[in-house]
Amino acid sequence: MKYIPYRRCVACHSSHPKNEMIRLAKLADGSFCFDETKKSGGRGAYVCNNKNCIATAVKKNAFHRSMKTKVPSQYYEMLSALQEDI
Numbered sequence: 360m361k362y363i364p365y366r367r368c369v370a371c372h373s374s375h376p377k378n379e380m381i382r383l384a385k386l387a388d389g390s391f392c393f394d395e396t397k398k399s400g401g402r403g404a405y406v407c408n409n410k411n412c413i414a415t416a417v418k419k420n421a422f423h424r425s426m427k428t429k430v431p432s433q434y435y436e437m438l439s440a441l442q443e444d445i
């Protein structure tokens with residue numbers, strides 16, 4: 360069985376298998392993306408793939424705090440939109 364690393368959620372601060380989470384990555388060119396393959400490099404932060412954590416992350420600007428860099432509000436809007444698919 361393959362080892363699955365755990366990552367800490369920026370919203371609830373508990374750890375979960377990273378393949379169950381949404382990762383926001385900051386790319387080398389300074390842009391951001393939600394990284395579904397979890398394979399892009401650069402700094403990343405994770406949030407649980409559930410409504411509560413996504414809502415908390417949006418409300419608290421949790422990615423901003425975790426990544427110590429300003430995350431444009433459009434990414435929080437994209438994140439809010441993602442949760443509707445769940």
Ligand SMILES: [Zn+2]
Nearest residue numbers: 368371407412
């Ligand atoms: Zn969480």
